[in-house]
Amino acid sequence: MTSSPGKGYAVESPWPAYEWPQGKRSAAFLSVDVDAHSPLLWSLRDAVPERLGGMEIRRFGPRTGLYRLLDLFGHYDFKASFYVPGFVAETWPEILPAIVGAGHEIGLHGYFHEIVSDVSDREFTEALEASLDLFVRQAGVRPVGFRSPAWEMTPHMLREVKRIGLAYDSSLSGFDHPYEIDGVTEIPVQWATDDAIFFKFEGGGRDKWPLQSGHAVLEDWLSEWRTLHRFGGLFTLTVHDWISGRAQRIALLEKLLEAIAAESSAWVATADEIADHHKNSPNSGRFSVEGAVPQPIGPRRFGQADG
Numbered sequence: 333m334t335s336s337p338g339k340g341y342a343v344e345s346p347w348p349a350y351e352w353p354q355g356k357r358s359a360a361f362l363s364v365d366v367d368a369h370s371p372l373l374w375s376l377r378d379a380v381p382e383r384l385g386g387m388e389i390r391r392f393g394p395r396t397g398l399y400r401l402l403d404l405f406g407h408y409d410f411k412a413s414f415y416v417p418g419f420v421a422e423t424w425p426e427i428l429p430a431i432v433g434a435g436h437e438i439g440l441h442g443y444f445h446e447i448v449s450d451v452s453d454r455e456f457t458e459a460l461e462a463s464l465d466l467f468v469r470q471a472g473v474r475p476v477g478f479r480s481p482a483w484e485m486t487p488h489m490l491r492e493v494k495r496i497g498l499a500y501d502s503s504l505s506g507f508d509h510p511y512e513i514d515g516v517t518e519i520p521v522q523w524a525t526d527d528a529i530f531f532k533f534e535g536g537g538r539d540k541w542p543l544q545s546g547h548a549v550l551e552d553w554l555s556e557w558r559t560l561h562r563f564g565g566l567f568t569l570t571v572h573d574w575i576s577g578r579a580q581r582i583a584l585l586e587k588l589l590e591a592i593a594a595e596s597s598a599w600v601a602t603a604d605e606i607a608d609h610h611k612n613s614p615n616s617g618r619f620s621v622e623g624a625v626p627q628p629i630g631p632r633r634f635g636q637a638d639g
């Protein structure tokens with residue numbers, strides 16, 4: 333028997349249990365994607381209409397929401413990781429120094445929040461290098477992590493993350509604890525604990541579903557965190573300052589963070605701390621997978637390997 337915290341099930345996983353530092357049972361990683369209006373500009377590109385509604389909703393983030401989140405994390409003395417597109421840092425040059433000054437991590441998140449399917453390999457590399465230069469110029473620190481806009485990655489992107497010497501990527505969901513993909517340390521994300529799918533609402537007819545109840549979402553997030561704690565996994569929370577900096581969401585986050593703070597065997601850490609632990613612990617190499625994209629199924633039919 334392994335020492336799987338999920339014990340009680342008849343079938344054991346072929347993977348070993350993940351080991352956390354200092355005898356902790358699980359980890360919680362708080363992340364903020366500081367997108368502001370960059371995804372909107374990217375989606376509109378050459379044809380930005382003279383309409384302020386959607387822009388102003390998103391500009392709320394760097395003006396107000398970001399500082400509410402910094403204040404909230406500071407209250408619990410939790411350190412978080414903030415992923416900032418180059419364009420956002422360029423537009424609000426005060427935000428990277430503010431985040432770093434409060435002791436948090438800053439990570440790369442594209443330049444214009446460009447979507448992977450829209451850019452070539454060369455453009456991806458240019459955006460990565462330009463963001464890295466800007467971060468060093470503005471904040472005086474070299475970021476060690478990357479999070480892909482919209483959480484999509486390609487084998488090229490993983491190679492580039494490695495080539496420019498970043499310590500980790502945080503865009504994929506292949507395990508619910510850190511692992512390695514194509515030799516890159518992956519700090520996984522999860523859509524079910526991303527505020528955007530519940531609370532992103534921009535008006536202007538662009539929304540695909542209505543706002544969800546904060547009470548229901550809090551219940552689900554608490555359940556996800558408690559169960560992952562039992563399984564010894566990594567709870568990754570992803571919020572956006574323009575979405576979760578609003579009053580009711582702050583109240584929701586307070587209740588979530590209160591529960592996490594009360595659990596002394598949960599390790600709250602930034603992604604760079606978690607990546608560092610992963611690399612320098614027995615976990616390193618135990619959860620290593622290839623990011624190979626399979627061949628198209630093509631003319632193959634059920635039960636026939638070829639033809």
Ligand SMILES: [Zn+2]
Nearest residue numbers: 365367481482
């Ligand atoms: Zn984003």
